[in-house]
Amino acid sequence: MRVQIVEVGPRDGLQNESAIVPAAAKIVLIHKLMAAGLKRIEASSFVNPKWIPQLADADEVLQGINRSQEVTLSALVPNVRGLERARQCGLNEIALFMSASETHNQKNINKRIEDTYPILREVAQEALALGMKVRGYVSTVFGCPYEGNVPLDNSRRVTESLLEMGVYEISLGDTIGVATPKQVHEVFGELVKDVTNERLAAHFHDTRGTGLANVAAALEEGIRIFDSSIGGLGGCPYAPGAAGNISTEDLVYMLHGMDYETGIDLEKLIEAGAYIGQQLGKELPSKVLRASLASKPAG
Amino acid sequence: MRVQIVEVGPRDGLQNESAIVPAAAKIVLIHKLMAAGLKRIEASSFVNPKWIPQLADADEVLQGINRSQEVTLSALVPNVRGLERARQCGLNEIALFMSASETHNQKNINKRIEDTYPILREVAQEALALGMKVRGYVSTVFGCPYEGNVPLDNSRRVTESLLEMGVYEISLGDTIGVATPKQVHEVFGELVKDVTNERLAAHFHDTRGTGLANVAAALEEGIRIFDSSIGGLGGCPYAPGAAGNISTEDLVYMLHGMDYETGIDLEKLIEAGAYIGQQLGKELPSKVLRASLASKPAG
Numbered sequence: 001m002r003v004q005i006v007e008v009g010p011r012d013g014l015q016n017e018s019a020i021v022p023a024a025a026k027i028v029l030i031h032k033l034m035a036a037g038l039k040r041i042e043a044s045s046f047v048n049p050k051w052i053p054q055l056a057d058a059d060e061v062l063q064g065i066n067r068s069q070e071v072t073l074s075a076l077v078p079n080v081r082g083l084e085r086a087r088q089c090g091l092n093e094i095a096l097f098m099s100a101s102e103t104h105n106q107k108n109i110n111k112r113i114e115d116t117y118p119i120l121r122e123v124a125q126e127a128l129a130l131g132m133k134v135r136g137y138v139s140t141v142f143g144c145p146y147e148g149n150v151p152l153d154n155s156r157r158v159t160e161s162l163l164e165m166g167v168y169e170i171s172l173g174d175t176i177g178v179a180t181p182k183q184v185h186e187v188f189g190e191l192v193k194d195v196t197n198e199r200l201a202a203h204f205h206d207t208r209g210t211g212l213a214n215v216a217a218a219l220e221e222g223i224r225i226f227d228s229s230i231g232g233l234g235g236c237p238y239a240p241g242a243a244g245n246i247s248t249e250d251l252v253y254m255l256h257g258m259d260y261e262t263g264i265d266l267e268k269l270i271e272a273g274a275y276i277g278q279q280l281g282k283e284l285p286s287k288v289l290r291a292s293l294a295s296k297p298a299g
Numbered sequence: 300m301r302v303q304i305v306e307v308g309p310r311d312g313l314q315n316e317s318a319i320v321p322a323a324a325k326i327v328l329i330h331k332l333m334a335a336g337l338k339r340i341e342a343s344s345f346v347n348p349k350w351i352p353q354l355a356d357a358d359e360v361l362q363g364i365n366r367s368q369e370v371t372l373s374a375l376v377p378n379v380r381g382l383e384r385a386r387q388c389g390l391n392e393i394a395l396f397m398s399a400s401e402t403h404n405q406k407n408i409n410k411r412i413e414d415t416y417p418i419l420r421e422v423a424q425e426a427l428a429l430g431m432k433v434r435g436y437v438s439t440v441f442g443c444p445y446e447g448n449v450p451l452d453n454s455r456r457v458t459e460s461l462l463e464m465g466v467y468e469i470s471l472g473d474t475i476g477v478a479t480p481k482q483v484h485e486v487f488g489e490l491v492k493d494v495t496n497e498r499l500a501a502h503f504h505d506t507r508g509t510g511l512a513n514v515a516a517a518l519e520e521g522i523r524i525f526d527s528s529i530g531g532l533g534g535c536p537y538a539p540g541a542a543g544n545i546s547t548e549d550l551v552y553m554l555h556g557m558d559y560e561t562g563i564d565l566e567k568l569i570e571a572g573a574y575i576g577q578q579l580g581k582e583l584p585s586k587v588l589r590a591s592l593a594s595k596p597a598g
Contacts, residue, residue: 181515206586213514216512236593254507295538
């Protein structure tokens, strides 16, 4: 059985790291991720650099990567201005994003959910016309930092609206890392019926340690596409110091132990994690990375 | 649905921490764990203090605890000398331990598996005669640091031998933290048939991040007793710097999210984790603890 991993460390991971990583190091990281066998990498974001200074170098990073036909690079795009930058960087895929909860959507993109649709629809139409694939993120599916519980119908409506725009795959996000396997079974069990598993990805944050347990629950619901971050890079913007995305190393270790194929070389993945940990000058959360570094002499 | 948690932080957690914690602080920790609602606490170990200096104060710690009828305190006992110390401390429960793999058993207790049985049988008989309950640990069920894969039949044989001695409950340990949910389904799925779920506990280490995913898999196999460590205290003796037991805070968070009852007050549990983290002067691995501390002002 095959599982696809979408590496979001260079974007979702790094955007929550306060130490600015030079563009050259980001390029090296992405090359190492490609060498480890990752076929889908979210490399940066074209949101306004004022919001996310870490990713202000998106164009430089994307233009510095040695492209491979086998690897799809993508970037977050909030509007047609971002799409134009993505086009100039030669991207074949972009990702749109919005929230399942009204308050988080307003705080994050400064618009009501209803007013977000026309903007994303315009971006999707232009991207599709340019021959790009368009991925969609739905945030706060499992809980909102402002509203708490988010009804499943909200996530369903946003998901269906994005699919109607021509988005090929929806990544459902536990933005604040509150989900447990019970809720994962409920959410994916329902949405798989409406949308089919081929069009759904799971995007878990490990803020409360349940990340891989949630992956196992999603696997049981037929989900075969997971987002993760090298090293467990990044953090939670709502609780600085808490954990961010699930770690790609830990995810791959678990999937291989469960006889899923990922096409990823775990040893090379660990090298990529060790590299970005050194660049940031800190110990990253990935437990497989820590266990590996602990069992080897420093150097 | 009810789940029992066996708190092993004061023993399995602390024995892998290099900084020596004073007996008085261990007593405070155990009082905080009792206040949080834990009903089963493994408080220390009566192994030779030369092997585990951290737990050389077992008698002082046990005698310093304000006992409660509702809380069962226990300690590891390797032989009849240890049992005598446990008796003098007024314990009603002890725990025996051995390995499912020959090499780990030899390195850990300096005896072959066959030669370990008579010693443990003698301890069990005397403990039962004293009116104590006897728990058993089987180590390396999911993998051995020396032999790698451990056949399920080894674990079955050791489990059955311990039960024949009058041990009431067997805790199956992933000593080096290599298990994934697939293996957990296989091992517990088989052993539950032979032994019934009431007599089996799961003891996971989070060395590779799969700890709570393994708990979710064991829950699906009917397991309702889990060992865990406050704060995720401790580490892996085979990979210093790597993670140890699963964290009690993270376990309780997940179980409550899945509608299991534990009788534990998560806020008070977090206070206990924060306390022992301060005593050790370091940030403990528990993600729930980190998220909680990150969202509160220091103080």
